[in-house]
Amino acid sequence: MPKPKVYVTRKLPERGLKIIKESFDAEVWPEYSPPPKEVIIKKVRDVDALASLLSDKIDAEVFDAAPRLKIVAQMAVGFDNIDVKEATRRGICVTNTPGVLTETTADFAWTLLMAVARRVVEADKYVHNGKWKVGWHPSMLLGRDVYGATIGVVGAGRIGSAVARRARGFNMRIIYYDVVARPELEKEIGAKRVDLETLLSESDFVSVHVPLIKSTYHLINAEKLKLMKKTAYIINNSRGPVVDEKALYKALTEGWIAGAALDVFEQEPTPADNPLLTLDNVVVAPHISSSSHETRSRMAEMVAENLVAFFEGRIPPNLVNREVLKL
Numbered sequence: 001m002p003k004p005k006v007y008v009t010r011k012l013p014e015r016g017l018k019i020i021k022e023s024f025d026a027e028v029w030p031e032y033s034p035p036p037k038e039v040i041i042k043k044v045r046d047v048d049a050l051a052s053l054l055s056d057k058i059d060a061e062v063f064d065a066a067p068r069l070k071i072v073a074q075m076a077v078g079f080d081n082i083d084v085k086e087a088t089r090r091g092i093c094v095t096n097t098p099g100v101l102t103e104t105t106a107d108f109a110w111t112l113l114m115a116v117a118r119r120v121v122e123a124d125k126y127v128h129n130g131k132w133k134v135g136w137h138p139s140m141l142l143g144r145d146v147y148g149a150t151i152g153v154v155g156a157g158r159i160g161s162a163v164a165r166r167a168r169g170f171n172m173r174i175i176y177y178d179v180v181a182r183p184e185l186e187k188e189i190g191a192k193r194v195d196l197e198t199l200l201s202e203s204d205f206v207s208v209h210v211p212l213i214k215s216t217y218h219l220i221n222a223e224k225l226k227l228m229k230k231t232a233y234i235i236n237n238s239r240g241p242v243v244d245e246k247a248l249y250k251a252l253t254e255g256w257i258a259g260a261a262l263d264v265f266e267q268e269p270t271p272a273d274n275p276l277l278t279l280d281n282v283v284v285a286p287h288i289s290s291s292s293h294e295t296r297s298r299m300a301e302m303v304a305e306n307l308v309a310f311f312e313g314r315i316p317p318n319l320v321n322r323e324v325l326k327l
Contacts, residue, residue, distance in 0.1 A: 004048040004311050005068075009035055009056050012075060013293075016300025020051065023308055041065045049073065049310070051303050052082070055268070059083040063090055071316070073306045075299050077101060078239065080212040084321050091327050094320040095306035097299040099158065101290035105237060106162035108289040109207050112235045112261035116283045117205070118143040144204070144231065144258065146170050152203030154196065154219075155238065156182045160209035164191055175199050200227040205235065212239035222247035228257045237263035237289040240270075249275050252282065263289050 006024040011017065020026050027043065029035045034055045035043070044050055044066035052058055054076045060083060063069065071093040072082060079096050087094050115121055119141050126132055126141065134140070151167045153160045153176040160176065164185060167174050174191040176182065177199045185191050196219075200206060206228065210216045220234065220243040228234070234257060236243050245266050251257050259281035265274070268287055276282050290296065306316040315325065 005046060006049040006051060006307065007040075007043045007047045008051040009040065010053055012051070012300040012303065013297040014300075015297040016075075016302070016304045019301065019304035020307065023304070023311075024049070037062070044069060049307055051075065051307070054078060054081050057081055058087075060086045063087065063092065071095065071307065071310045073303045073316075075303045078211060079320055080239065088321045088324045088327075091324060093310060093316060093324055095303075095310075095316045095318045096320055097302040097306075098318060100298045100302060101295050102158040102162050104292045104295040105159050105289040106166060108263065108285075108291075109159070109163045109209070109235055109237050110166055112237060112263060112283055112285070113205055113207065113233070114146065116233050116235070116259045116261040116281070117146050121283050122280050144233070146172070146205070148172065149204035150175065150202055152176065152194075152199035152206045153191075154199065154206060154208045155210035156180075156185055156191070157209065157211075159238075160207070161185050163207050163209060165189055175202065196224070197227055200224055201229070203232060204229065205233050208234065208236040208238050208242055210238055210242055212241055216242050218242070218244040218247075220244065220248075222250065225251040225256055230255060231258050233257065233259045233261065235261045240264040240266045240268060245274070245276060249279075252276075252279055259283075263287055 003025040006020060006026045008026055008028040011028055037057055040056060041062055044062060046068060048068050049071045050069060051073045058072055058081060063086060069092055072087060073095045075097055077096055077098045079094060082094055084094050123141050147170045150173040153164045156176040156178040164174050164176060168189050174189060175194050176191050177194060177196045181193055225247055248260060252260060261283040263285040264287055302318060306318055309316045
């Protein structure tokens, strides 16, 4: 009996890719950059499964070209690049890789927070560029204290809660905004649930951890940024379009807030002429919050496990659209 055919849109970490190659008739896109959509459309014509990344647009056009497609296994916790509703209508399962990247992503949120608060990137450039001419000065590269400050977590799901838990070690006042109350978090670390406007106006650090859905697109806009303290910082390693970049640039250049740290952008890769990249009070990274050897390897394994489970007749462990089981 022939093995199911799978198209993999990028070379995944070896631990997961090895399982896929052993279990399936797999073809892997060989280049570092993502395959153009027309390539995906061509490759899915005779496959039973697709292993995708966030940068792959998987929509009705792709599904139309893939009459045999039964499952899309995404290597990411997010899946806003996939038309899940359309997949469900067609009886196609969609899976993701949640949980495993929680702590790694929370670590990186704190990396961003500390870097922007203490001006680490500016200081690095200061030394590298030969500007350090005086051994020590009372006003050299002054930053902001993190210990004892107020952190506001926007979205207290797995990652947001992990970020909040880390704040205990800095003796911070912890407030959060979420459409769902998190009584276990409140009991564990003394976090207080507030509305978004209160969170923005009272926080010294605002850390954003919501999924990208219709209601969160530009959730942080000019109106919201104006509520923040002039001494406050915003950190985003959720999804780029959650923050209105034009409004953020205005907030940073006009002094509404003190700084920002971003691992995600409205367009990725962000253009080299993005005006945010010209600002010293902005720390940026190229969407690497889950980028540790162990986490990325485990994510790839989860992609493989979801695929294997499906083709063995079991419910994939990380099925996003469970309603597809009723069809």
